Amino acid sequence: MPVSRPTGSHSGHCSRSSASIPAREWSTRNRAMAHARTGASGSYRFGCRAGQPCALSRRFDLLNRRPLSSRMQTMTVVTRFAPSPTGFLHIGGARTALFNWLYARHTGGKFLLRIEDTDKERSTQEAIAAIMESLSWLELDADEEPLFQSTRAQRHAEVAREMLAAGKAYRCYCSPEELQAMRDAARAEGRPVRYDGTWRDRDPSQAPAGVSPVIRLKAPQEGETKIVDRVQGEVTVANAQLDDLILLRSDGTPTYMLAVVVDDHDMGVTHVIRGDDHMTNAFRQTQIFQAMGWDVPVFAHVPLIHGPDGAKLSKRHGAVGAEAYRDMGFLPEAMRNYLLRLGWGHGDDEIIATGQAIEWFDLDGIGRSPSRFDMAKLTALNLHYMKEADGGRLARLTAPLLAARLDRALDQSEMALLTAAMPSMKERAKTLVELAEQTEFYFHPRPVRPDEKASKVLTPEARAAIAELREELATVAEWSAEALEAVVRGYAERVGLGLGKVAQPLRAALTGRTVSPPVFDVMAVFGRDEALARLQDATVV
RNA sequence: GACCCCUUCGUCUAGCGGUUAGGACACAACCCUUUCACGGUUGAGACACGGGUUCGAUUCCCGUAGGGGUCGCCA
Numbered sequence: 001m002p003v004s005r006p007t008g009s010h011s012g013h014c015s016r017s018s019a020s021i022p023a024r025e026w027s028t029r030n031r032a033m034a035h036a037r038t039g040a041s042g043s044y045r046f047g048c049r050a051g052q053p054c055a056l057s058r059r060f061d062l063l064n065r066r067p068l069s070s071r072m073q074t075m076t077v078v079t080r081f082a083p084s085p086t087g088f089l090h091i092g093g094a095r096t097a098l099f100n101w102l103y104a105r106h107t108g109g110k111f112l113l114r115i116e117d118t119d120k121e122r123s124t125q126e127a128i129a130a131i132m133e134s135l136s137w138l139e140l141d142a143d144e145e146p147l148f149q150s151t152r153a154q155r156h157a158e159v160a161r162e163m164l165a166a167g168k169a170y171r172c173y174c175s176p177e178e179l180q181a182m183r184d185a186a187r188a189e190g191r192p193v194r195y196d197g198t199w200r201d202r203d204p205s206q207a208p209a210g211v212s213p214v215i216r217l218k219a220p221q222e223g224e225t226k227i228v229d230r231v232q233g234e235v236t237v238a239n240a241q242l243d244d245l246i247l248l249r250s251d252g253t254p255t256y257m258l259a260v261v262v263d264d265h266d267m268g269v270t271h272v273i274r275g276d277d278h279m280t281n282a283f284r285q286t287q288i289f290q291a292m293g294w295d296v297p298v299f300a301h302v303p304l305i306h307g308p309d310g311a312k313l314s315k316r317h318g319a320v321g322a323e324a325y326r327d328m329g330f331l332p333e334a335m336r337n338y339l340l341r342l343g344w345g346h347g348d349d350e351i352i353a354t355g356q357a358i359e360w361f362d363l364d365g366i367g368r369s370p371s372r373f374d375m376a377k378l379t380a381l382n383l384h385y386m387k388e389a390d391g392g393r394l395a396r397l398t399a400p401l402l403a404a405r406l407d408r409a410l411d412q413s414e415m416a417l418l419t420a421a422m423p424s425m426k427e428r429a430k431t432l433v434e435l436a437e438q439t440e441f442y443f444h445p446r447p448v449r450p451d452e453k454a455s456k457v458l459t460p461e462a463r464a465a466i467a468e469l470r471e472e473l474a475t476v477a478e479w480s481a482e483a484l485e486a487v488v489r490g491y492a493e494r495v496g497l498g499l500g501k502v503a504q505p506l507r508a509a510l511t512g513r514t515v516s517p518p519v520f521d522v523m524a525v526f527g528r529d530e531a532l533a534r535l536q537d538a539t540v541v
Numbered sequence: 542g543a544c545c546c547c548u549u550c551g552u553c554u555a556g557c558g559g560u561u562a563g564g565a566c567a568c569a570a571c572c573c574u575u576u577c578a579c580g581g582u583u584g585a586g587a588c589a590c591g592g593g594u595u596c597g598a599u600u601c602c603c604g605u606a607g608g609g610g611u612c613g614c615c616a
Binding site for chain 2: 082083084086116117118119121122123172176179180183186187190191192193194214232235236237238241242243246248249250251253255256257259260275276277278279280281283301303304306308310311312338341342343344345346347348349350351367368369370371372373374376377378379380381383387427428429430438485488489492498499500501502503504506507513514515516517518519520
């Protein structure tokens with residue numbers, strides 16, 4: 001659904017800034033660098049739609065060629081996910097990405113990705129790769145190539161200079177030490193910890209020599225700043241609570257606060273959906289938007305996800321990368337369903353496939369209280385999606401896990417066997433890891449080496465019975481689970497034993513375990529020759 | 542400390558002035574059953590507290606308590 005936004009002063013400032021900056025040039029450069037980085041960081045591929053120009057170049061194509069009126073009409077939703085690459089994509093980030101993606105898909109808008117790598121100290125290629133990998137696993141595809149914020153420093157600085165020229169910003173010559181002293185004093189006296197505006201109205205001629213200044217926003221000091229948040233509602237803060245934030249550091253590099261606003265504006269972001277740890281940033285960012293005369297995007301601040309104990313997510317439970325859940329054997333669709341239901345609801349619905357989620361998702365359904373991460377529920381959901389999943393797909397996903405356990409790869413016939421084992425297997429495994437554990441016996445070579453419990457089952461009497469049964473089974477015309485079951489049941493009845501008394505030795509002989517899928521399925525999966533051979537093995541001690 | 546946000550079963554949530562407060566996960570019992578699971582049935586389990594407003598509050602308002610977030614030339 002298209003969202004109409006009043007354009008107002010938007011177009012004026014927009015064209016002004018694009019006139020002063022060779023837009024085509026920097027956007028192209030940015031794109032080139034983004035591609036270069038993508039290539040440089042190696043193997044991951046991100047699901048951008050091929051053959052489309054990136055958001056920025058297209059935007060500036062519009063600005064340069066189209067008449068203004070074409071931009072005055074309804075605008076489609078543009079969301080973005082903007083992680084800083086200082087670590088893996090944790091569960092909260094994954095949910096934020098999911099919500100942005102869902103909202104874009106729901107509205108027929110665009111989902112963009114921006115890597116906020118302006119902190120050169122902490123940003124790493126590994127983190128970028130890990131984040132991309134996680135998003136790719138979760139199948140949250142962006143509609144454009146990712147934008148690397150670090151490539152945009154010039155544009156950010158340009159905007160800061162513009163604000164300076166327009167009297168919306170000023171140079172501040174305070175040293176970090178002075179600032180720290182200011183904060184310490186304020187804290188000690190119980191005053192709000194804010195910059196006191198020392199240089200706000202001072203004449204530049206008083207500037208100390210040899211000190212390179214920062215550029216601060218000349219924020220309004222009276223009145224209040226209001227944000228209209230689709231989750232939190234209207235939230236107002238007195239401007240007296242907000243100080244003059246730094247836009248440009250003394251080394252000329254942009255701060256996060258500036259970079260976010262400029263990029264969101266230039267990318268045409270209409271909806272900012274993010275964790276509510278950014279709530280207070282929204283006020284300051286709003287002030288920057290307003291200083292530039294730009295439209296403020298719609299905000300939606302989503303409550304954070306906590307650990308099972310209600311405290312911040314720690315390494316023990318969920319502050320691990322999303323790909324850790326992949327490694328634990330969860331299916332991406334299960335993860336998406338779980339994350340969706342964490343903080344968002346649609347009546348009593350629990351099982352919500354992605355297609356359904358796209359249809360239903362809306363910002364109003366997001367709850368306002370923080371939620372706790374619950375592995376048990378994720379696991380339950382995973383079981384559901386495992387049951388639904390295609391056997392061939394599950395076999396492909398399980399194969400690497402099995403290969404690791406067996407210390408060898410599966411060959412083609414083994415893959416076929418694994419696939420054949422899936423129908424009886426997948427509804428009793430909660431994760432792919434369990435699936436691997438529980439199918440491993442299929443690939444152990446003969447003779448079967450029964451584990452302790454299975455050995456106890458294989459008494460001499462049991463072995464004798466297996467020998468008898470084997471003879472009968474060998475005569476079965478059609479080697480199917482049904483036919484085999486009929487034979488075994490008939491035998492059990494004849495000798496006056498419960499089916500369990502007969503089935504357990506069979507299970508032990510075939511699998512070397514006391515727990516497995518139904519033995520008839522196991523025999524069917526093994527095939528006549530292998531099954532009979534294993535039974536034969538069990539008759540000799 | 543200042544500012545902002547939050548508060549329904551253990552957990553995720555439904556509820557949007559009048560309900561036996563619903564569902565899901567987890568838990569318990571039973572059923573099914575060749576093991577393990579799945580599945581089925583049943584059960585236990587919540588409106589943080591105190592004031593208002595109202596004929597009537599889980600729902601609206603105000604406090605209190607508890608929890609969370611933010612207060613960097615980090616993002």
